[in-house]
Amino acid sequence: MTPSQAPFLTRQEIVGTLMEVRKAAVIRAAVELGVFEHLAGEPVDAETVARAVGADPRGTRILLCALAAIGVLRGEGGRFTLPPDLVKALVPAEGNYEYIGAAVRLTSTDAEWQGLARLAEAVRHGGSVLDIGLENPEAAYLEEWAELAAGGSDTIALAGRTAEVLRPWTRTRPRLSVLDLACGPGWYGYALAAANPGSRVHGVDFPHILPYAERNARERGIADRVTFTAGDMFEVELGGPYDVALVAGVLHHFSAGRVRTLLGRLAEAVVPGGRLVISAPVISDSDPARDPRAHLFSALMLVLTREGQVYSLDEYTEMLADHGFGAPELHSKPGSSIRILVAERLG
Incomplete structure (x- = not known):
């Protein structure tokens, strides 16, 4: 292996990579729901967050647990909070240019996910198989x-x-x-x-x-x-x-x-x-x-x-x-x- 080459992935790492989309999905959902705005202070339970964002308590609990599982939230005893180091990154505020919520939405758009799901077709075809490509003003x-x-x-x-x-x-x-x-x-x-x-x-x-x-x-x-x-x-x-x-x-x-x-x-x-x-x-x-x-x-x-x-x-x-x-x-x-x-x- 030359110094410029990356090491090959192991079987376990390939499987792990295939699961990364699930991490992206829970982060995107949390941004869309405005969950993080209610987790920047003292730890709160899923029911409190669900009321604040107008979501189902069970669905909110599952989402918060998933976020805690991947290291985005701290979760203990059924209560959750956003680590201080991530507050600026995930909580929007006027003048907060460290916020990455827009980046989350831009890098996980419906068009991107729908397109990547059909990558094999695009390879066979030699280009997009979607109805409207990015070169189209209607995209x-x-x-x-x-x-x-x-x-x-x-x-x-x-x-x-x-x-x-x-x-x-x-x-x-x-x-x-x-x-x-x-x-x-x-x-x-x-x-x-x-x-x-x-x-x-x-x-x-x-x-x-x-x-x-x-x-x-x-x-x-x-x-x-x-x-x-x-x-x-x-x-x-x-x-x-x-x-x-x-x-x-x-x-x-x-x-x-x-x-x-x-x-x-x-x-x-x-x-x-x-x-x-x-x-x-x-x-x-x-x-x-x-x-x-x-x-x-x-x-x-x-x-x-x-x-x-x-x-x-x-x-x-x-x-x-x-x-x-x-x-x-x-x-x-x-x-x-x-x-x-x-x-x-x-x-």
């Missing part, structure tokens, strides 16, 4: 993500990291025009706007997604510096030219051919010397064990999209070069499987 997950990405997910932190990575370059430009493609809730563009007071941001997304970006712009007090175009990013007029183009969390929804089409459009929209930023998981071709989350994410794209997958750094480098961009710089945020690629638009 419910797109709006759910736009709504929930405000807290408890990597999105805001990754957006801030992107602004930090670009700061040495952006500080040399008194004004900054930014295109945020498939902007969703707008966090990537708004992070650049916050770090660069002279900047203006233009967001592009489907009509039913843009209200979330508009709301967030108003709440951040930058609505006067933000404009929008509603429509399909492969078809609408992008405007420009822009100093920076952002495309976050979306390229892995599409085939390499579609990615190339989009990069061609972005090449026309970005000024020479400008920057293209891609935020996406990136796989390792040499040894999948080096980043298992990226390869598992690619399997998820197999079940949720018709032709999507996670691409490698070499693949991105080649596609970018073919459309007039330099080799991308690769950046990361500790604890995240998402990578930030920054490529210069060559003259």
